[in-house]
Amino acid sequence: MGKILEVNHLTIHIKTHKGTVQAVRDVSFCLNEQETLAVVGESGSGKSITMKGIMGILPKNGKVTEGSVLYDGKELTKLTERQMQNVRGSEIAMVFQDPMTSLNPTMRVGKQIEEMLRAHKKDMTSEQRKKRGLELLELVGISNPEERYRQYPHQLSGGMRQRVVIAIALACEPKVLIADEPTTALDVTIQAQILDLMRSLQTKIKTSIIIITHNLGVVANIADRVAVMYGGKLVETGAVSDIFHNPLHEYTKGLLKSVPKAQEKGGRLQAIPGTPPDLMDPPKGCPFAARCMETMLVCQKFMPEDTDCSENHRSACWLLDERAGGVS
Amino acid sequence: MMTNQEKQILLDVKHLKKYFQVGKKQTLKAVDDVSIQIYKGETLGLVGESGCGKSTFGRTILHLYEPTEGSVTFDGITVDHSLDRKQAHELSRRMQMIFQDPYASLNPRRKIMDIVGEGMDAHGLAKNRKDKEDQVVNLLETVGLQAEHADRFPHEFSGGQRQRVGIARALAVNPDFIVCDEPISALDVSIQAQVVNLLEELQEERGLTYLFIAHDLSMVKHISDRIGVMYLGCLMELADSEELFENPMHPYTKALLSAIPIPDPEIEKSRKRIMLEGSLPSPINLKNECKFASRCPNCKESCMQRQPELKEVSPGHFVACSCIE
Numbered sequence: 001m002g003k004i005l006e007v008n009h010l011t012i013h014i015k016t017h018k019g020t021v022q023a024v025r026d027v028s029f030c031l032n033e034q035e036t037l038a039v040v041g042e043s044g045s046g047k048s049i050t051m052k053g054i055m056g057i058l059p060k061n062g063k064v065t066e067g068s069v070l071y072d073g074k075e076l077t078k079l080t081e082r083q084m085q086n087v088r089g090s091e092i093a094m095v096f097q098d099p100m101t102s103l104n105p106t107m108r109v110g111k112q113i114e115e116m117l118r119a120h121k122k123d124m125t126s127e128q129r130k131k132r133g134l135e136l137l138e139l140v141g142i143s144n145p146e147e148r149y150r151q152y153p154h155q156l157s158g159g160m161r162q163r164v165v166i167a168i169a170l171a172c173e174p175k176v177l178i179a180d181e182p183t184t185a186l187d188v189t190i191q192a193q194i195l196d197l198m199r200s201l202q203t204k205i206k207t208s209i210i211i212i213t214h215n216l217g218v219v220a221n222i223a224d225r226v227a228v229m230y231g232g233k234l235v236e237t238g239a240v241s242d243i244f245h246n247p248l249h250e251y252t253k254g255l256l257k258s259v260p261k262a263q264e265k266g267g268r269l270q271a272i273p274g275t276p277p278d279l280m281d282p283p284k285g286c287p288f289a290a291r292c293m294e295t296m297l298v299c300q301k302f303m304p305e306d307t308d309c310s311e312n313h314r315s316a317c318w319l320l321d322e323r324a325g326g327v328s
Numbered sequence: 329m330m331t332n333q334e335k336q337i338l339l340d341v342k343h344l345k346k347y348f349q350v351g352k353k354q355t356l357k358a359v360d361d362v363s364i365q366i367y368k369g370e371t372l373g374l375v376g377e378s379g380c381g382k383s384t385f386g387r388t389i390l391h392l393y394e395p396t397e398g399s400v401t402f403d404g405i406t407v408d409h410s411l412d413r414k415q416a417h418e419l420s421r422r423m424q425m426i427f428q429d430p431y432a433s434l435n436p437r438r439k440i441m442d443i444v445g446e447g448m449d450a451h452g453l454a455k456n457r458k459d460k461e462d463q464v465v466n467l468l469e470t471v472g473l474q475a476e477h478a479d480r481f482p483h484e485f486s487g488g489q490r491q492r493v494g495i496a497r498a499l500a501v502n503p504d505f506i507v508c509d510e511p512i513s514a515l516d517v518s519i520q521a522q523v524v525n526l527l528e529e530l531q532e533e534r535g536l537t538y539l540f541i542a543h544d545l546s547m548v549k550h551i552s553d554r555i556g557v558m559y560l561g562c563l564m565e566l567a568d569s570e571e572l573f574e575n576p577m578h579p580y581t582k583a584l585l586s587a588i589p590i591p592d593p594e595i596e597k598s599r600k601r602i603m604l605e606g607s608l609p610s611p612i613n614l615k616n617e618c619k620f621a622s623r624c625p626n627c628k629e630s631c632m633q634r635q636p637e638l639k640e641v642s643p644g645h646f647v648a649c650s651c652i653e
Binding site: 042043157158159160187188189190191192193195196214215216217218219220221223240241244254255256258259260261268269270271272273275276 | 486488516517520521522524525528543545547550583584586587589590591592593596601604607608
């Protein structure tokens with residue numbers, strides 16, 4: 001499997017009137033062809049901003065200050081806005097969290113799908129566009145596409161709207177699909193439908209998917225690999241079974257322990273005490289040091305390096321340093 | 329956990345209905361004939377998809393909404409208009425609520441001291457200003473905040489901390505019964521566990537009774553003694569939480585349980601899902617049939633007659649489905 005997307009040392013700063021927020025700090029990861037990578041972390045850990053940085057849709061006050069994003073050999077951070085527009089949508093597409101706000105309420109559903117085709121497939125005639133639009137609606141499991149094509153977003157339910165959003169994202173068969181919490185705003189039964197759809201579409205269209213979520217159940221359901229973010233840093237990456245059964249970073253361990261297990265009942269949940277760090281003034285050392293049970297002096301002073309523990313499984317924690325003497 | 333003899337009914341809800349008029353001739357049946365008993369010291373979980381009427385139910389039993397029909401009896405007192413002011417006032421002290429959105433439920437222009445202390449003033453629970461301040465500080469410490477937080481405004485806190493303030497406010501008047509309306513769904517996973525632990529500790533210390541409304545089933549299972557499943561305003565199934573998860577009977581409960589993703593990749597990969605077709609129908613002007621009929625995989629002709637009543641199929645396990653005898 002080749003790498004389709006490679007992010008190296010990405011650093012993003014956001015200027016606010018109160019000061020500069022170091023939203024993403026030195027994040028490196030890659031996405032292989034046809035795999036699903038789940039990015040998990042708390043709100044404010046920088047997962048959405050990382051994706052927006054990759055897509056080049058940062059808010060006006062945000063800026064990629066360092067690092068590179070390599071897509072298919074192209075350096076995305078160096079592209080002009082016009083060049084980026086050709087990549088966005090046709091090569092890398094994005095699905096947002098809230099299907100209620102990501103569709104235009106005054107435009108018919110069909111037209112919104114056609115808009116994407118009109119932007120990227122200039123040689124298509126209007127009949128071809130319509131045909132493709134109907135195909136897409138059928139592909140994402142919307143029954144009666146002819147009728148839905150003429151409807152407005154408010155006439156559709158939440159799950160149906162998210163299907164339309166996915167149809168728009170897939171219109172040009174992008175190689176990478178970034179889904180930012182695609183099921184958070186939906187009910188569980190609808191969530192199951194959407195995850196099922198994404199999985200079947202991946203095999204059909206052969207895209208790679210990055211899915212942002214904070215639901216560990218969703219991760220277990222859909223992901224091949226997992227990246228855990230905390231305080232603007234990537235603290236652990238690995239295959240889904242490694243992350244769930246052999247987590248290395250204390251934050252990942254805490255996160256897994258804090259969800260109730262289906263098998264056991266009673267007893268307290270093991271919560272992680274404290275709250276995430278303020279990224280306006282991030283700690284000098286490990287971002288998790290203040291909440292970590294195993295914290296050492298070195299954790300507060302110096303940032304731990306990424307340590308490879310096995311192939312494809314790495315984590316940034318001082319406990320993994322050989323000088324820590326194998327503390328578990 | 330409680331044994332059977334200890335069970336004392338704290339809240340008795342009988343045939344509760346809450347209809348809303350939308351437009352001229354349309355009726356939205358948010359809660360449609362729900363009867364349920366909540367025992368002293370237990371946590372009753374209420375789950376269902378959005379729009380199934382679980383929040384309306386919680387608000388109606390607190391009399392925040394006027395019920396269309398049916399009765400709510402709290403500790404022997406019928407909650408309705410016949411109560412005199414004093415009784416109603418006392419009931420509002422004994423029944424409290426924790427809201428879903430910790431950002432919207434605290435007045436941004438008041439300090440925490442005033443937010444938490446307001447209930448004490450209203451019910452005359454503090455002898456003087458000093459006493460009130462001491463009590464507020466005590467409460468803040470109980471919920472895991474610090475004394476100096478009393479002088480701050482809500483915007484200075486994180487989501488989890490705000491939810492703690494909301495809990496402190498509910499506790500300030502020494503209630504017996506708290507309706508927790510999705511208290512954790514706006515919080516991050518690692519913070520959710522903190523708040524759930526806090527609620528459990530407080531329950532043990534103060535013998536509180538909770539109605540815990542949520543749509544995160546795994547968390548509901550963790551905290552609840554019994555769980556009720558709602559669909560389109562009706563209670564479809566009610567059982568001990570363990571029993572409900574091990575032996576779900578109603579087809580909707582089965583589908584709901586199979587839809588929750590389990591945080592374990594091996595289980596997830598091997599698991600068979602019951603996929604529900606379509607989405608929740610509109611609760612406006614429903615036909616007189618089983619509410620789940622339009623999505624039910626084993627819908628029969630008899631299901632189209634009426635909404636089946638809740639029947640006890642085994643001790644403590646109630647199901648409303650005409651296919652189950």
